[in-house]
Amino acid sequence: MNNADSNRALLEGAQKRWLTIGVAGALLCAAGGFMNAEQFFRSYLFGFMFWFNLTLGCLAGVMTHNLTGGDWGIATRRQLEAGMRVLPLMALLFLPILFGVPKIYEWANPEHVAHSAILQQKAGYLNQSFFGIRAFVYFSIWLTLANLLYKWSGELERNPSLAIVRRMENLSGPGILIFFLTSTLAAFDWVMSLEPHWYSTIYGLLFIVGQGLAMLAFMIAVTTWLSNRGALSEAVGTKNFHDLGKLMHGFVVLWTYGSFSQFLIIWSANLPEETIWYAHRIAGGWKLIAIGLAVFHFLVPFFLLLIRNNKMKSNILVKIAGLILFMRFVDLYWFISPAFNTNGLGLHWLDLAAPVGIGGLWLATFYGQLRKRSLAPLPDPFAEAEQAMERA
Amino acid sequence: MASVAHSAPETHAPDEVVHPLIAPGNSYKSITEKISNVILSGKTPRVWFFWFGIAFLFVNILGLSATVLLLIGTGIWGITIPIGWGFAIINFVWWIGIGHAGTLISAVLLLLNQKWRTSINRFAETMTIFAVMCAGMFPLLHTGRPWLAAYWLMPYPSTMGVWPQFRSPLIWDVFAVSTYLTISAVFWIVGLIPDFAALRERATSRFGKVTYGMLAMGWRGSARHWHHYEIAYLLLAGLSTPLVVSVHSIVSFDFAVSVIPGWHTTIFPPYFVAGAIYAGFAMVLTLGIPMRKVWKLEDFITMRHIDCMAKVMLATGLFVAYGYGMEAFMGYYSANTYEGFMMINRMTGPYWWSYWSLIFFNVLIPQLLWFRSIRANIPALFWISMSINIGMWLERFVIVVTSLHRDFLPSSWGMYYPTVWDWGLFAGTIGFFLFMMLLFIRVAPIISIAEVRGLFAETRHGHGKKHGAEEVAA
Numbered sequence: 001m002n003n004a005d006s007n008r009a010l011l012e013g014a015q016k017r018w019l020t021i022g023v024a025g026a027l028l029c030a031a032g033g034f035m036n037a038e039q040f041f042r043s044y045l046f047g048f049m050f051w052f053n054l055t056l057g058c059l060a061g062v063m064t065h066n067l068t069g070g071d072w073g074i075a076t077r078r079q080l081e082a083g084m085r086v087l088p089l090m091a092l093l094f095l096p097i098l099f100g101v102p103k104i105y106e107w108a109n110p111e112h113v114a115h116s117a118i119l120q121q122k123a124g125y126l127n128q129s130f131f132g133i134r135a136f137v138y139f140s141i142w143l144t145l146a147n148l149l150y151k152w153s154g155e156l157e158r159n160p161s162l163a164i165v166r167r168m169e170n171l172s173g174p175g176i177l178i179f180f181l182t183s184t185l186a187a188f189d190w191v192m193s194l195e196p197h198w199y200s201t202i203y204g205l206l207f208i209v210g211q212g213l214a215m216l217a218f219m220i221a222v223t224t225w226l227s228n229r230g231a232l233s234e235a236v237g238t239k240n241f242h243d244l245g246k247l248m249h250g251f252v253v254l255w256t257y258g259s260f261s262q263f264l265i266i267w268s269a270n271l272p273e274e275t276i277w278y279a280h281r282i283a284g285g286w287k288l289i290a291i292g293l294a295v296f297h298f299l300v301p302f303f304l305l306l307i308r309n310n311k312m313k314s315n316i317l318v319k320i321a322g323l324i325l326f327m328r329f330v331d332l333y334w335f336i337s338p339a340f341n342t343n344g345l346g347l348h349w350l351d352l353a354a355p356v357g358i359g360g361l362w363l364a365t366f367y368g369q370l371r372k373r374s375l376a377p378l379p380d381p382f383a384e385a386e387q388a389m390e391r392a
Numbered sequence: 393m394a395s396v397a398h399s400a401p402e403t404h405a406p407d408e409v410v411h412p413l414i415a416p417g418n419s420y421k422s423i424t425e426k427i428s429n430v431i432l433s434g435k436t437p438r439v440w441f442f443w444f445g446i447a448f449l450f451v452n453i454l455g456l457s458a459t460v461l462l463l464i465g466t467g468i469w470g471i472t473i474p475i476g477w478g479f480a481i482i483n484f485v486w487w488i489g490i491g492h493a494g495t496l497i498s499a500v501l502l503l504l505n506q507k508w509r510t511s512i513n514r515f516a517e518t519m520t521i522f523a524v525m526c527a528g529m530f531p532l533l534h535t536g537r538p539w540l541a542a543y544w545l546m547p548y549p550s551t552m553g554v555w556p557q558f559r560s561p562l563i564w565d566v567f568a569v570s571t572y573l574t575i576s577a578v579f580w581i582v583g584l585i586p587d588f589a590a591l592r593e594r595a596t597s598r599f600g601k602v603t604y605g606m607l608a609m610g611w612r613g614s615a616r617h618w619h620h621y622e623i624a625y626l627l628l629a630g631l632s633t634p635l636v637v638s639v640h641s642i643v644s645f646d647f648a649v650s651v652i653p654g655w656h657t658t659i660f661p662p663y664f665v666a667g668a669i670y671a672g673f674a675m676v677l678t679l680g681i682p683m684r685k686v687w688k689l690e691d692f693i694t695m696r697h698i699d700c701m702a703k704v705m706l707a708t709g710l711f712v713a714y715g716y717g718m719e720a721f722m723g724y725y726s727a728n729t730y731e732g733f734m735m736i737n738r739m740t741g742p743y744w745w746s747y748w749s750l751i752f753f754n755v756l757i758p759q760l761l762w763f764r765s766i767r768a769n770i771p772a773l774f775w776i777s778m779s780i781n782i783g784m785w786l787e788r789f790v791i792v793v794t795s796l797h798r799d800f801l802p803s804s805w806g807m808y809y810p811t812v813w814d815w816g817l818f819a820g821t822i823g824f825f826l827f828m829m830l831l832f833i834r835v836a837p838i839i840s841i842a843e844v845r846g847l848f849a850e851t852r853h854g855h856g857k858k859h860g861a862e863e864v865a866a
Binding site: 118177181199257265 | 637648649650656659660661662714715718724725726728762
């Protein structure tokens, strides 16, 4: 019981620290909002999207683990579930975006629409009320999935049975499918439509891969933090980190594959309506960011993760995970900000305050959720049945 | 991932049967016997001769179609302007896709530590080799003078200073496909060596002993041999893994780098790769289901394998459907006249039947795989796989023909009608594929004896051991 007490104290401490940071960041953002409302909404969208992607990545991680199993998920299951439980906060934090639509999105500006035949044609999809309805539908679906999965894993903990495992599997299969579709459409709605003339069919997938990558990097970070403080069972060790490292390696490659494919296809065809997206993203200082992405989002982590030792030692792996989390910020910034700053880098202090503020609130909620249940791995009735049979 | 569960856990739901990867009641000896008896028993089932005869007939059709093609030229095909790419590219992509299951199973699943790959990997790798051969015939034959193909396709420093266009994915195809064939073949042959040695020991005829003896390349099964073998196998798996993705991504670039609506879309690379794996697993099941029955290999290709393959098909199939969905959505969302027209034309134009049959065969029918009972139903799985084989061919037909036949200018629209020689060549390659597969089953072990024995050792002695191969080599 002593261990449980010390865990609670540890998580409570973390929760308080992050809450302080979150509230301070939120106050800063509010002050910034009064000074420059337009900039506030732009920065807020960026900050929101990063943490939102992480939340959805956790939801997808839980569902994937229900379907495939695997040691990576046994070590991270509690953290994934806590991450998924931040969804109500994210739904709440989406409201400012809903209010800011006319300030953020070109298609919501009647003047712009009046001058563009294409935007008039798209108005059936890109309009404020439908945008709101869609967001409501997405969040309802995600919240339902997350709540059911969390409820059932609680039942599994109290009373392990194969029937509950099957039930979780049966929801997670269609759940992943629905997640793919809603997550894609949310990426189109909230980010791709910042440049409403532009479109790319791989865009949703790029977001989903980004969510997976952020999730894995965050899981490595938080699992290392917890295990270094003795909060996790001794079962969590080298093997789990090795698996997480391999998965992260795979996702780094997948991110590169998707990003490069989109670039190559658009570059080769050289159609002005498509190349404009890249033109904005290599204009002025953006070019440095683009090169930085190739080097630090791909080359450096790719080669570091090839080395087995780097994946097995959690204290090395966590540094690589930190780099990747940072690069996820940069990548998202490079996706969002050039839509507003088409001529070159336009860094504003709010671009830093927003992700820190939202992140503080996110992490405080996360640690609060993590406190609610034990940190020990979920019972696995399947594995137990199989082991029993093997002994027989 | 235990694999020796024999029956349902009594205290829980009775339908929770976990199927084993190797049927109970086997030993090292019985594994070797059952697999090598397919070749060495001397009893060839009558059904083999039946299908071999049919396949041989189609190999002759292939020969005839190729001969006429070389004598007269590609004018005997249905290609015209504007449909300059017809059956040749459709069939090339179809066959290359089918070849992808082999590499995925042998390389990616090995690295992912998925034990169910053992006992289907040899079969899938063999399929890969022959499918890539079939695929390769089309680009070679479409040059009209295949004996000059190397001169046109391979970059070499000639005095004329003429080079292929390095910016074209078509030349990347040449590199990607030939690399793929080479690595797959090396992987396959390396895997076969210990099995050839097993056959050498068991062969009764002098001819068999000598032939398998030479193919085994002096394999004695010493610890050092196994050590080197395992390293080579792992390295080749690592080398093959990028090839699973690269080949079909480059095939998708053949289309996607152009400016033709219906071809130029960014989802193509991942969607083609998923489609390739989908098609590959469908073909593994199409051939594997009858094979396991005819040669009584149910002990090694168990319901567990079949269930796993069905799940992979469901997942990749859903991704392919996601690709169709993205294309249709962007047809609307882009507000681009040509993109929108392309989608409407696919659905309602002269080739509407091909689009809707594609959706039926490739998207609707495979949804049955959601059900556990269907995944345990062998005849249903056979027909679903057949449906996917057809669906994946239709997918390439839709992409190639409907996108080309009506592009930007209505004055240059046209229709595509494949000729008897198009069909002859296509059917001929199917015959060739079947012919080669049937021959292979008769002369080499279609299931890896060494790996199944290794898996047997592992499951018998617990999970911690990496490979029990060393101790059972003798």
